[in-house]
């Protein structure tokens with residue numbers, strides 16, 4: 001798909017973080033806040049939010065798939081993303097004021113690129129298969145890996161990886177945030193929910209001033 005087809009009116013926000021970092025609550029809060037201000041919003045998740053993407057998600061998270069290779073894993077995440085972009089995101093960008101995505105390419109950079117160690121190949125592949133889409137704002141919910149994992153009862157294939165993998169994820173996210181300070185904002189997600197929401201609202205208002213003007 002040519003990049004010129006990607007004209008968008010929407011603001012694209014992605015939420016990232018370790019396992020058990022509380023992405024769902026923050027996304028719910030963000031969606032309600034944006035709608036309460038009179039803007040339209042839609043939420044997607046990655047991998048998923050399309051019929052094909054949800055099937056790919058099942059393969060990726062199924063603990064029985066012990067032989068899934070690192071490169072196959074990478075390709076499946078990219079496939080689910082490309083499907084979401086072409087099937088849903090491109091039209092959503094034209095229709096809604098805000099598009100919110102539970103994870104996007106930063107997950108691939110951190111999980112497959114950094115923690116799995118696929119490195120450069122991931123950088124290149126992510127660039128190609130994100131079809132020119134870059135989030136306007138990315139919020140990283142920062143928790144200690146072991147504390148996030150404690151919150152999860154039935155661990156899936158990725159969550160069941162050794163603690164070293166999860167510790168690397170945290171390092172990876174913080175390094176990315178340092179590299180792209182304008183786009184990526186980190187929130188301490190190990191504090192009270194009210195404080196996390198307050199910080200989320202502040203980040204949103206500071207970044208997109210026009211939202212303040214709506215009562």
Ligand code: TMP
Nearest residue numbers: 046047077103104107108111112158159
């Ligand atoms: P979650 O969105 O419910 O957290 O589940 C998605 C899982 O897939 C999570 O463990 C993070 C992982 N993931 C990757 O490893 N690479 C990716 O590119 C994406 C989008 C997710």
